[in-house]
Amino acid sequence: MRITLLGAGxxxxxxxxxLADSGDYAVTVVDRSAQALAALAGPAVATRxxxxxxxxxxxxxxxxxxxxxxxxxYHLATLAATAAxxxxxxxxxxxxxxxxxxxxxxxxxxxxxxxxxxxxxxxxFIGIVAHHLAQGFDxxxxxxxxxxxxxxxPTNALKYNLTWSVDGLINEYCHPCEAIREGxxxxxxxxxxxxxxxxDGTEYEAFNTSGGLGTLCETLAGRVQTLDYKSxxxxxxxxxxxxxxxxxxxxxxxxxxxxxxxxAIPSTMQDVVLVFVTVSGQxxxxxxxxxxxxKIFAERSETAPLSAIQITxxxxxxxxxDLFREGHLPRQGFxxxxxxxxxxxxxxxxxxxxxxxxxxxxxG
Numbered sequence: 001m002r003i004t005l006l007g008a009g010x011x012x013x014x015x016x017x018x019l020a021d022s023g024d025y026a027v028t029v030v031d032r033s034a035q036a037l038a039a040l041a042g043p044a045v046a047t048r049x050x051x052x053x054x055x056x057x058x059x060x061x062x063x064x065x066x067x068x069x070x071x072x073x074y075h076l077a078t079l080a081a082t083a084a085x086x087x088x089x090x091x092x093x094x095x096x097x098x099x100x101x102x103x104x105x106x107x108x109x110x111x112x113x114x115x116x117x118x119x120x121x122x123x124x125f126i127g128i129v130a131h132h133l134a135q136g137f138d139x140x141x142x143x144x145x146x147x148x149x150x151x152x153x154p155t156n157a158l159k160y161n162l163t164w165s166v167d168g169l170i171n172e173y174c175h176p177c178e179a180i181r182e183g184x185x186x187x188x189x190x191x192x193x194x195x196x197x198x199x200d201g202t203e204y205e206a207f208n209t210s211g212g213l214g215t216l217c218e219t220l221a222g223r224v225q226t227l228d229y230k231s232x233x234x235x236x237x238x239x240x241x242x243x244x245x246x247x248x249x250x251x252x253x254x255x256x257x258x259x260x261x262x263x264a265i266p267s268t269m270q271d272v273v274l275v276f277v278t279v280s281g282q283x284x285x286x287x288x289x290x291x292x293x294x295k296i297f298a299e300r301s302e303t304a305p306l307s308a309i310q311i312t313x314x315x316x317x318x319x320x321x322d323l324f325r326e327g328h329l330p331r332q333g334f335x336x337x338x339x340x341x342x343x344x345x346x347x348x349x350x351x352x353x354x355x356x357x358x359x360x361x362x363x364g
Contacts, residue, residue, distance in 0.1 A: 001325050004062055004089075005029045006052055006080055007071035008036035011094065011164070014306060014314040015069060018350060020044040024325070030061050052076065055083055062087035067324075069093070069317055073167045077117065078103045085111055092321055094120040094313060096172055096211030105215075108334035114324065116335035119317040121273065121309070122147040122229065123214030124337055125354065128345055129277045130216060131338035133290045137281035140224040145213065146206050146276040148232025149309045151268050152298070158241075159234035161268040163309045166258045172231065173241060174251050175210035178217045180227035185217050191242050193230060199274065199293070206230035207238045215336045224281075232274050272297050273308040275354075294354060315353035319345055 001024060005016050008031035019025040021044065028046040031037050037047040050057040052072055062068050062083055070080040070093035077093055077100035084091035090113045095101060101117050108115035118124055126145050134140055151161035162169075176187040193208040212229035220227055244250050250257040273296040280289040299306040320340065323329055328344055345351040 001321075002026045002064070002066045003028070003069060003321070004065045004067075005069045005071060006058070006076075007031060008033065008040060008047070009071065009165075010307070010310055011313050012071040013039055014310045015071060015318060016040055016045050018314055018318050019321070022349070024322075028061075028065075053079070055079055058083035059087050062089050065089045067092065067321065069321065070095075071317075073165065074100060074171055075167070077101075078107075081107050081115060081117070084115075085113065088113060090114045090324070091116065092119050092317055092324075093117045094124070094317055096120075096123055096168055098175065098178065098211055101211075101215070105334050112332055114330060114332050114335055116320055116324070116329070116337075118211075118214045118337055119320040120313040121149070121275075121316055122212040124316040124320075125312065125345070126212060126229070126275060126277065127214040127216050127337040128340045128342050129275070129292050130279065131219065132342035133277060133279040133292060134220065134224070134281075136290060137279065137283050137288075140220070140279070140281040141287070142226040142278070142280045143216075143220065143224055143228075144226075144278045145229040146232050146274070147212060147229075148204065148206075148274040149312075150232070150234065150272055150274065152270045152272050153268075154234055156265065157236075158265065159237050160265065161271070162261065162265050163268060163271045163307055164313070166261055170254050170258055170261075172209040172211050173245060174254060177208040177210045177229070178213050179208075179229075180217055180220070180224055183222070183225050185221060188228070191238055191245070193228070194238055195230070196235065199276070200295070203235055204232050204274070205235045205238055206232045214338070216338060219336060219338050232276070269305050269307045270298055270300070271308045273312050296354065311353050315350045318350035319348040322348055322350055 003025050016029050020027045030048045030050050034049050067090035068084045074095045074097040077095040081091050081104045104117045149163045179188045188208050209231040275294045277292040296308045298308045346355050
C-alpha cells in the first residue's frame, strides 16, 4: 500500500518507521523542513520537501498514492483532507480539532474514498474503548473518559513537560468542549469541571478540554444521560493555566503563550500515558459499572527511545490504517473511531502497544 505521510515531527517519524518496517507499506514522508526529513534518511522511507501549507503542492504529492496520513498541525487538517479528496486517496489524521473534524465530515459526503480523522490517543483509542464498553449495557447512564500524557518526573510549577504538540495543547485548552448532560448535547467551557482522583497511590486532577470525545456525542445521542471527556494532569496545573489564559488574557494571544511554553517548558521523552474510562448503566435489571484503566510507559532504549505519547499516538493511526488495509473498515465516506472493534484493535500488530501496557488494578 502506497502511503504519503504529512509531517516529520516526533510522531510522524515514529509512524513512518512503524509502517515502513512492516514491509506492507511504501512510505513517502513530506515536510517543509529538510532537517526534520533528514532524520528519516534511509532506503526504507522516501522523503520530499514541499510547502505543506500549499494546497497545490499537497495535491501533487498525493496523486497516485493509496492513502495519506496527516501528522501536521491541526490548523492544516482541512487543507490536507481537501487535497486528499481531490487527489483521490484515502485520508487519516490525528486532529483533535472539533471544527476541522466537522469540515472533514462534510468533505467525506459522497466521496469515493475513505476519510478517518482523529486516529490518535484522544480522540482515537479512548473513543474505541468507551464505545466498546457501552455496548455491554441495556441502558446507559454515564460515560466518563479521562486521558493524560504526563511527565514521569515533574519538576516545575506547572508539573508539566511538553510531550506533544504545543499547538494542539493550547487548542484543547481554549475551545469549547462537547458533552452530554441530562441526555442533552451541550457545550462546556475548557478548564472547568475540575475533579480529583488517585491512581496507584498518585494524586491527579482532571478538567474539561476540547476534542477528546471525537464523534461520540453524535453516536451516543439519545442513549446516555452523561458523557464527558477530561484531560488528566498533576494537581495545581489547571489553576496556573487558568491564570495564564484568563487572568493574563493569553487566550487572546495564543502565539505569545506558545512561544513562552516552547522557550521555558522543557520537552521530555520520559513520560507516561494514563487511559481511564468508566461506563455505568443498567444490565440485567441492576445498575453496574465497567472500568478500563491503563498506564503506558515510555521505551527508554539507548538506541531508539520512544515516549509514551509517541507510542500511543502512532499505534492508534497505524492500527487504523492496517485495519483499513485488511478490509475491516468501510472503503469510502466518513469513518468514526467507534466503528473500530476494540478486540480487533488490540489484536492488531500496532494496537498491541496498548495490550503491552500495565492494567491498573485499583482506582480511588
